[in-house]
Amino acid sequence: GNSVTQMEGPVTLSEEAFLTINCTYTATGYPSLFWYVQYPGEGLQLLLKATKADDKGSNKGFEATYRKETTSFHLEKGSVQVSDSAVYFCALKGGATNKLIFGTGTLLAVQP
Amino acid sequence: NAGVTQTPKFQVLKTGQSMTLQCAQDMNHNSMYWYRQDPGMGLRLIYYSASEGTTDKGEVPNGYNVSRLNKREFSLRLESAAPSQTSVYFCASSEIAGSYGYTFGSGTRLTVV
Numbered sequence: 001g002n003s004v005t006q007m008e009g010p011v012t013l014s015e016e017a018f019l020t021i022n023c024t025y026t027a028t029g030y031p032s033l034f035w036y037v038q039y040p041g042e043g044l045q046l047l048l049k050a051t052k053a054d055d056k057g058s059n060k061g062f063e064a065t066y067r068k069e070t071t072s073f074h075l076e077k078g079s080v081q082v083s084d085s086a087v088y089f090c091a092l093k094g095g096a097t098n099k100l101i102f103g104t105g106t107l108l109a110v111q112p
Numbered sequence: 113n114a115g116v117t118q119t120p121k122f123q124v125l126k127t128g129q130s131m132t133l134q135c136a137q138d139m140n141h142n143s144m145y146w147y148r149q150d151p152g153m154g155l156r157l158i159y160y161s162a163s164e165g166t167t168d169k170g171e172v173p174n175g176y177n178v179s180r181l182n183k184r185e186f187s188l189r190l191e192s193a194a195p196s197q198t199s200v201y202f203c204a205s206s207e208i209a210g211s212y213g214y215t216f217g218s219g220t221r222l223t224v225v
Contacts, residue, residue: 036213
């Protein structure tokens with residue numbers, strides 16, 4: 001079945017550092033891929049998405065490229081801020097159902 | 113503001129008590145979902161409703177029931193709460209098909225003692 005694997009956290013960075021959070025997936029067909037962000041005490045918010053191979057999703061300085069050859073959708077940001085501290089979830093949706101399948105989440109802590 | 117509204121935000125139950133978590137969306141979405149979030153396990157789907165009048169089990173349905181009351185509302189019921197059901201519960205909604213993501217509510221933090 002479909003599944004998502006993302007790197008375990010926590011990831012601790014200093015402000016202005018480069019961020020990469022790895023995400024790989026297993027799926028039949030051509031799923032859509034998503035990154036969600038959860039700030040402390042809040043629900044999940046859609047950060048970015050990509051719907052086909054080689055698409056790049058971007059939002060708020062974050063980017064992720066849909067790589068079908070490596071079945072990956074790594075999240076990157078060139079310069080993180082303290083306000084980026086949150087839990088980041090990789091997810092996919094595909095096949096006959098409309099269900100999103102989530103990774104386990106990666107906690108990012110950015111220190112001033 | 114448009115979105116998904118969950119009530120209550122916090123709840124403490126004693127083992128064996130029952131309760132219903134309420135969820136409503138005002139985006140005219142067809143599909144609605146209930147997830148639970150536990151440390152180290154991400155989000156796990158409890159039940160979902162692909163469209164009004166239908167419900168289906170997700171990954172962890174045991175101990176729960178749901179009702180899709182109408183297109184807007186999707187409730188989750190715990191008939192006899194157990195400590196293992198201590199968790200944060202999220203409701204979400206989406207369009208029925210396509211590449212859209214989900215819109216999530218802000219969650220209900222439930223503690224069963």
